[in-house]
Amino acid sequence: MxxxxxxxxxxxxxxxxxxxxxxxxxxxxxxxxxxxxxxxxxxxxxxxxxxxxxxxxxxxxxxxxxxxxxxxxxxxxxxxxxxxxxxxxxxxxxxxxxxxxxxxxxxxxxxxxxxxxxxxxxxxxxxxxxxxxxxxxxEMFRMLRTILFECHLCQAEAEEAILLLGGQLTPLSVASLIKIAILAEEELATHPHFDRMRAHPKLLAHLLRQGSWAQDETLLHLWAGLLVASCKVDAADDSNQVCVDLLGHVGPEQARIWICGCERALATVSEDHYVPDVPVRLSLEEMQHIADRPDPNRPSQDTAYLYHLGLLEKLFDFTSYKVIDSFDITPSRLGIEVYKRCRGYDQKLPDDLVEKAKDCLRNIFVEPQAQVAQDQTPHYQSTGSSSRKSD
Incomplete structure (x- = not known):
């Protein structure tokens, strides 16, 4: 016991x-x-x-x-x-x-x-x-509902996820964890085989622990969608582990930029065969509005950070002295696939994208080497902050 x-x-x-x-x-x-x-x-x-x-x-x-x-x-x-x-x-x-x-x-x-x-x-x-x-x-109803949901998904191996509610997290983080679980349960309850839905116990605990740091509604819904995508009928696998790790480094403002890029890109192409033929560009005013950041310098930092996470296709050009009036937020193939899983898409991430994501995670807080693009030499140093802090 x-x-x-x-x-x-x-x-x-x-x-x-x-x-x-x-x-x-x-x-x-x-x-x-x-x-x-x-x-x-x-x-x-x-x-x-x-x-x-x-x-x-x-x-x-x-x-x-x-x-x-x-x-x-x-x-x-x-x-x-x-x-x-x-x-x-x-x-x-x-x-x-x-x-x-x-x-x-x-x-x-x-x-x-x-x-x-x-x-x-x-x-x-x-x-x-x-x-x-x-x-x-x-609060008691919500906590017990979450515990029952965890037991439903992991059965006898639910203890690690349950113990997150017993003092490992702050009260604010527990509230976020419960919100994620309830949102996911409500979505999964509409599935015809909900009674047979299972999740990998280690992945469930890791996802809830990482997601508990989110306080923003947009991020909470992304975490809930990823939990839904991590549940399978009569099976449990941890293939979304790398998606959890990526999402754990996305802040609320960056999430809104990334979501906008994915939604606009997917509106013009097939979800099953995504090729970013038409770039997604936003004006400075649109970026400030979407990210809810008045600082005109932050959109460039956010897009560069998302690029180094592997979620956007283009690296922001920091070498230009021109007034910036347009931002390319075209999502990468990895960005699209992770986004789809944060909306409940339950297929495994392709192996090549898993390796791409792991490479990005290994390098995200290391200064990238100088890159040459269009005869320019960007010198961005990844200083984007994670959406969570360590205990």
């Missing part, structure tokens, strides 16, 4: 020691959605424990049936009925088995996913039931 002492102690402290520690709790604001293939019916939660839940409902199901169960705040059920497309991320979904029939409802036993520590589950259920602060309740 892996060590979850830190996370357990932290979660115990959220609810008062004066609260009763009986196995069953009667939450006042907890509701449920349940059904066979989807959450078809609603019910109130009469009581809950680490082993199961009793739903107050007139609906009867056969004893022994395994159903889908979603727990969320009771008032959120009403909001979702009024606005079906606006679902809260403060929900947890799990399988449950019907174990008894009561006069006023049914008793269900939780079917915990492989890899979920039973004591940790017990602690988190207790907090959801006993906490009264809305913000803390929502």
């Amino acid at each position: 892996f060590n979850l002492t830190k996370i357990k102690e932290t979660l115990w402290q959220l609810s008062s020691d004066e609260q009763p520690r009986a196995e069953r709790f009667a939450p006042s604001k907890l509701g449920a959605l349940y059904g066979h293939h989807a959450a078809s019916w609603t019910a109130g939660v009469k009581n809950i424990s680490s082993s199961g839940v009793y739903l107050a409902t007139e609906k009867r199901l056969s004893t022994g049936e395994v159903i889908n169960l979603t727990l969320l705040e009771e008032d959120q059920i009403l909001l979702e009925k009024e606005n079906p497309n606006e679902k809260t991320d403060c929900r947890i979904s799990i399988h449950a088995r019907v174990v008894r029939q009561g006069d006023d409802g049914i008793g269900l036993s939780f079917v915990l996913p492989t890899g979920l520590d039973a004591t940790l589950w017990s602690v988190m259920v207790r907090n959801i039931a006993l906490l009264t602060d809305k913000i803390q309740i929502e």
